[in-house]
Amino acid sequence: MASFLIVDADRNFREALAIALRLDGHVAQVASSAEEAALHLAARPYGFCVVDAHLWQSERVVQAATRAGACPVLTGPHADLVQSAAMRIPGARALPKPFGAEALVALT
Numbered sequence: 334m335a336s337f338l339i340v341d342a343d344r345n346f347r348e349a350l351a352i353a354l355r356l357d358g359h360v361a362q363v364a365s366s367a368e369e370a371a372l373h374l375a376a377r378p379y380g381f382c383v384v385d386a387h388l389w390q391s392e393r394v395v396q397a398a399t400r401a402g403a404c405p406v407l408t409g410p411h412a413d414l415v416q417s418a419a420m421r422i423p424g425a426r427a428l429p430k431p432f433g434a435e436a437l438v439a440l441t
Contacts, residue, residue, distance in 0.1 A: 335441045336360035336378070338403065340370040340394050341385040346430070350383070353434035370394045379403040383428075383437065386418045395422055406440060408432070 337354055341347040342365055351361035362379070364370040367390035374382070374397050382398035384391050386409040395405045405425040409415045412429035419427035426440050 334358045334360065335438065336362075336380045337383055337437070338362050338364060338370060338373050338379040338381070338398070339383045340364045340367070340388060340391075341383070341408070342366075342388055343385070350434060350437070354437070357434060357438065359438070367391070367393045371397050374398060374401045374403065381406055381437075381441065383408060385409055386415050395425065399424070404440075406437065 337359060339347045339350055339361060347363045351363050354361040362373050364373055380403060382403040383406045384394045386407045398405045405422060406428050407415050407419045407425055408428050408430050410430045415429050416427045419425040
């Protein structure tokens with residue numbers, strides 16, 4: 334199973350996504366800020382780091398995730414902006430909101 338770090342300021346979104354992933358047998362950790370994400374990325378490896386592109390210091394999270402070996406997955410409500418941001422980051426993937434756990438797992 335895959336491991337995910339979900340970094341999003343929207344508590345309901347990140348918690349619901351993490352619960353759905355865990356129910357499917359995946360490892361899922363959540364963070365509400367860049368600082369919290371950095372702590373999680375330093376503590377253990379993740380296969381994927383899901384980052385809201387509108388989060389304050391989202392680029393910092395993406396850089397830390399990439400350095401840690403996690404594949405960054407950029408999200409947000411505006412598909413064109415998410416896709417544009419992902420194209421600037423080698424290996425990043427775009428997944429516009431709303432989406433469910435199954436769409437995220439399909440990227441693995």
